[in-house]
Amino acid sequence: MSWTEIVVEVALTHAEALSDALMDAGALSVSVEDADLGTDAEQPLFGEPGMEPKEAAWERSRVVALADVDADFAAIVTAAAKACGIATPPYSLRTVANQDWVRLTQSQFEPIHIGKNIWVVPSWHDAPDANGLILELDPGLAFGTGSHPTTRLCMEWLELNVPLQKPQSVLDYGCGSGILAMVAKKLGAASVVGVDIDPQAIESARSNSERNHCSIDYYLPQDFVSHTADGVFDFVVANILSGPLQSMAPMLCARIAAGGSLTLSGVLAEQAQDVIAAYAQWIPLTVWAEQDGWVALSGKLSA
Known part of the structure; x- marks a missing residue:
């Protein structure tokens, strides 16, 4: 044809x-x-x-x-x-x-190297570094394959901060494909929870986590509240957008354990101060890193 x-x-x-x-x-x-x-x-x-x-x-x-x-x-x-x-x-x-359209499409997605040791590898590729932190993840309907600066920034932050001595818990709010939740789990987090408003994202994240042998609980927001009403986490990560992040400040901050950390992305550099101001009464945030005009904000709650 x-x-x-x-x-x-x-x-x-x-x-x-x-x-x-x-x-x-x-x-x-x-x-x-x-x-x-x-x-x-x-x-x-x-x-x-x-x-x-x-x-x-x-x-x-x-x-x-x-x-x-x-x-x-x-x-x-x-x-x-x-x-x-x-x-x-x-x-x-x-x-x-x-043409062989399947092969052509697959050829457009190569392994992505992030941070020091993280690799996002489509299922049709071999891992370039067998000793790295490997995520097998195909492009799909849910947002998050590591190609966007905001996702990369959050992954780099997790790589530097999650591998601590004591067991850690992580909340990935706005989990999309589950990529950040899976990174946290593979880095050694004891328990990880992912939340997203999109049922299709939850389905995708669960499938991706099973493929990558990661035990992670995923919830829609209403189910998250009912299952973890008073739950707090050592790390809360939210890669969403500036507007929703500002409105969610009270809710996200209430989920941080004493002495815990918050990392936000999906924020343009010129939006950073507005987001920082929205969280100021609960947690002091600063710009942790910037990439291609996007920033990651990070801060620690007082113990």
């Missing part, structure tokens, strides 16, 4: 509507990418749970529609443009060669 890609460059204001119209006109699938990809004008877009871009488009967007090789390309583009109320734009065609 062969396909052809119809490539149309449009302004941001038309990208989303044209994408929908191309599907209605007979395209098999549509994607939008930055027309300036690979140049100095490239504009990265980060889409995380709760912080998705309003539009998955750029000032100069490239809309790529997949169609059967014998489709009427001109008719598809013309019909889509008419539905959007715009003039028929110029377009180009790209032949899509037959």
Whole structure:
């Protein structure tokens, strides 16, 4: 089976509507990418749970529609443009060669080295360092594969702080794929709990933990409250976003044991002081590290 890609460059204001119209006109699938990809004008877009871009488009967007090789390309583009109320734009065609799409997709995900000894390794790869802390984790629906700066920052913090002498307990609030919870467990934490508002994330985290031989309890927020009403933890980690983190300050701080630590990420550098202020009455936070404009905040509760 062969396909052809119809490539149309449009302004941001038309990208989303044209994408929908191309599907209605007979395209098999549509994607939008930055027309300036690979140049100095490239504009990265980060889409995380709760912080998705309003539009998955750029000032100069490239809309790529997949169609059967014998489709009427001109008719598809013309019909889509008419539905959007715009003039028929110029377009180009790209032949899509037959490929092993599974292998091609897998080749785009290589092992990720984080901190000193942590490796996030897709299931189809061998671990580059057999003596490292290995997490077998495939890209999936739940956020958290170690590729984003906020996840990396939290993993690096855990690597430096969790391996202490006495048994430690860890709470990963907003656990996503369970990656931070699994790092904590593999570093030697005695007990680890993960919480997320998304049932699909909880399912993914449980599956990932089983695959990595990590005994971790995962809960939705309401179940977390009912099962651990008065539970406190030596380490509380939350990699979410600035707004939710600020509103959750009383709840998260109530979960820190005396002398325990709190680490927050999902915070842009310019948001750091607002988050620090929101927690100031309970725990003093400082910027622990910064990466690509994102920061991790950390502090210790008085004993």
